[in-house]
Amino acid sequence: MNVEDRLAELDRAHLIHPLTHPKHFERHPPRIVVEGEGVWIRDAQGRRYIDGFSGLWCVAVGHNHPRIVEAVHRQMKKLSYFTSFHGVATPPAIELAARIAGLLNPSYRLTRMWFTCGGTESNETNIKMARLYWALSGKPEKKKILSRRFSYHGMGLATTAATGIFPFHFNLDPLPEGFVQTAAPYCYQCEFERTYPGCGLECVRDVEETIRQEGPETVAAFLAEPVIGSGGVIPPPPDYFPAIRQLCDRYDILLILDEVITGFGRTGAMFGHEHWEGIRPDMLSLAKGLSSGHIPLGAAIMREDIYQAIGDLQDERLPLMHGFTYMNHPVGCAAGLANLQVIEEEGLVRKAEENGRYLLEGLRTLSRHRSVGDVRGMGMLAAIEFVADREKKIPIKPENEAPEMVARLCWEKGLYIRSSTMETVCIAPALIMERPIIDRIVEILDSAITEMERALLP
DSSP states (O other): OOHHHHHHHHHHHHOOOTTOOHHHHHHSOOOOEEEEEBTEEEETTSOEEEETTHHHHTOTTOBTOHHHHHHHHHHHHHOSOOOOGGGOOOHHHHHHHHHHHHHSOGGGOOOEEEEESSHHHHHHHHHHHHHHHHHHTTOTTOOEEEEETTOOOOSSHHHHHHOOOGGGGTTOOSOOSSEEEEOOOOSTTOTTOOOTTTTOOHHHHHHHHHHHHHOGGGEEEEEEOSSBOTTTOBOOOTTHHHHHHHHHHHTTOEEEEEOTTTTTTTTSSSSGGGGSTTOOOSEEEEOGGGTTTSSOOEEEEEOHHHHHHHHHHSOTTSOOOOOOTTTTOHHHHHHHHHHHHHHHHTTHHHHHHHHHHHHHHHHHGGGGSTTEEEEEESSSOEEEEEEEETTTTEEOOGGGOHHHHHHHHHHHTTEEOEEETTTEEEEOOOTTOOHHHHHHHHHHHHHHHHHHHHHHOO
């Protein structure tokens, strides 16, 4: 038995794959990736693929970037791990916190942060801190977290409850109480059957109605992705978030922005919320592009005055009762510092904005296919939504698995992308990707969609 066959056998025998049905896994040959460099990955058989999804939205600067690899190696030789509990710190964590604080709008005073191992931990941390802040402020009834349909916020119990993609909830009852979903700014398939801008932002009105129904005195925070990601890459109308910020101010609600996907250049701005004036998040959740996937790393950030209020109001006989073993990990923070240096020195935010427009233009040429209902995106973040009837926007039957078929055909043709909810495939290349490879992505998608239509839409 050769090495590849042995790995495949062990994979089937022992490894559980996230978001993979066991029966589907049994029916399809294992995909074992052994190498990565730049925008390319290589499997155990030696085949090369374009990574059109940055691993899982995260490899912003490309795979195995030498500066990040060297920074990780250097830090591991010096100090591979130490706790940051009980007031202990390491230089990489201190420096990375200061670096990120310096990237954010100073008027927002988002100056206090802890580093996690990923987006779920970041969102769980901010949800807990929002509730703690209100409890210490004499408003313990403010516990509810509002989020949106089609949103994704993580795999913990609280973040699953906050997630608005309801298959994630199936068979997990009872989920934690106090999580309420509201309308998403999903203009292509508006649940109110309205058209922007004549809709008057019905989705924002739904948020306000929900706040009133639940009682503003019970709502702690509104949790939202600047661009909905796993729910189908749904950018909001330009006046959506300014209106949401006004609602949060009016009803004394914290705004937590989940920038796990949209942070660090993905949308063509350093942070997704920078696309709209005056959003002013109260808390920020980061991960993915913070280390470009080289080391698990995220961040949970809060306003200075929230941090000070917690310190002033918390009983000094009790520590701040939150923390993870690997919080503020020195190796992860060293990777984050090197990653940010690469993003800034190579001008990758601007490159993502420019090449993101080019990517979207290329993907829109695929609208000539009768199954392509919508092409949308922002920066190096895009999706194609498939329909059976373009005029009526009727989806292809889910049991036909059109997005899954397109993604599988792309893999066979040398491209990795991801199928997602809302009958979409999502594309999120590394920020370093050049235009000839973007052209190749479009060519492969064109071919895969043609084959899917022949099979499912005769």
